[in-house]
Amino acid sequence: MTRISSPATGTMTLQGLLAAGTYRIQIGGTADTAYRLNVARQPAKMPLDAFEPNNSFETATRLIFLPRKGKFGVVPLRSEWGPGTFQATLHSVLSYMVIGWVINPDYYELEVPESSVFRIPTVTIAETDVPLHVRCMTRHGRSSRRGAVCAA
Amino acid sequence: MRSVNVVPPQKSTCYLEVSGSTVNRYTITTRLKVDGRALPGPLQVEFEPLPKWWGDPEPYRMVGQEKYFAVSVGEDRGDGRAIVFDRPEEPVRIELLDLAGNVVSEASPTANGVRIDTTNVAPGRYLVRVSRDSGIERTARAVDLRLLPPRLGGSGERPRR
Numbered sequence: 001m002t003r004i005s006s007p008a009t010g011t012m013t014l015q016g017l018l019a020a021g022t023y024r025i026q027i028g029g030t031a032d033t034a035y036r037l038n039v040a041r042q043p044a045k046m047p048l049d050a051f052e053p054n055n056s057f058e059t060a061t062r063l064i065f066l067p068r069k070g071k072f073g074v075v076p077l078r079s080e081w082g083p084g085t086f087q088a089t090l091h092s093v094l095s096y097m098v099i100g101w102v103i104n105p106d107y108y109e110l111e112v113p114e115s116s117v118f119r120i121p122t123v124t125i126a127e128t129d130v131p132l133h134v135r136c137m138t139r140h141g142r143s144s145r146r147g148a149v150c151a152a
Numbered sequence: 153m154r155s156v157n158v159v160p161p162q163k164s165t166c167y168l169e170v171s172g173s174t175v176n177r178y179t180i181t182t183r184l185k186v187d188g189r190a191l192p193g194p195l196q197v198e199f200e201p202l203p204k205w206w207g208d209p210e211p212y213r214m215v216g217q218e219k220y221f222a223v224s225v226g227e228d229r230g231d232g233r234a235i236v237f238d239r240p241e242e243p244v245r246i247e248l249l250d251l252a253g254n255v256v257s258e259a260s261p262t263a264n265g266v267r268i269d270t271t272n273v274a275p276g277r278y279l280v281r282v283s284r285d286s287g288i289e290r291t292a293r294a295v296d297l298r299l300l301p302p303r304l305g306g307s308g309e310r311p312r313r
Contacts, residue, residue, distance in 0.1 A: 067207025115162035
């Protein structure tokens with residue numbers, strides 16, 4: 001939250017992008033006074049994340065679970081991320097297909113290594129502002145078996 | 153949903169689609185996890201494998217009193233013959249345990265860090281236990297654990313031929 005004070009006009013503004021939920025505002029002072037509390041909601045433009053553009057299978061962001069040994073010597077042809085935690089956003093774009101703003105889905109390409117009980121490749125989606133949908137599908141299942149292959 | 157774990161099929165290339173009906177923020181994490189139920193004894197909790205030092209992992213921020221990592225010794229020549237952490241700001245005890253929870257080796261301080269020598273440890277799967285000294289009251293302060301290359305951890309590491 002950013003705080004903007006204007007002593008000349010006696011106003012103070014708190015402004016920020018908040019996740020959905022219940023918040024409390026505490027107002028204090030040193031003496032009796034009257035005040036006006038104004039809460040306003042404005043549409044916020046969600047910034048693009050570092051993965052963009054990743055709005056299709058073709059532009060999917062590649063995520064890996066193991067660091068590559070050749071990291072320092074060999075430059076991969078495509079950029080890839082991981083292992084680790086990254087911030088991302090779903091944002092709106094102006095669509096000429098539906099003539100309006102739509103929410104762009106994000107696509108990730110997962111390069112999954114061999115698994116055992118001692119190394120289970122896991123993707124975690126967390127810290128969402130509001131609930132979202134996650135689907136996992138194989139390359140083979142792109143057309144027919146969407147969402148049927150991953151354990152969540 | 154607000155948080156979900158997805159376990160994709162092994163040895164595959166698959167895709168994840170994240171969508172919603174409104175703008176949103178989220179974090180996405182890729183990692184390997186260890187199924188604690190595979191371990192005997194009382195240590196059946198969720199582990200993470202110790203990251204490979206050559207992947208230049210971010211320091212692990214330890215907030216609690218104790219943390220376990222799974223590690224494979226002698227599996228990969230690139231791992232070297234020691235597990236070495238940069239010297240943390242707060243004293244910690246670092247031990248190598250077998251899967252039954254017995255202490256196999258204990259880390260000793262070196263000039264640059266804290267080192268577990270694995271030269272004489274039989275190849276296999278082990279656990280690394282990091283614990284903050286019991287004599288110190290638990291504080292909200294976190295301890296950063298950074299892995300170092302075995303060669304930077306002090307003497308005793310000789311190149312393999």
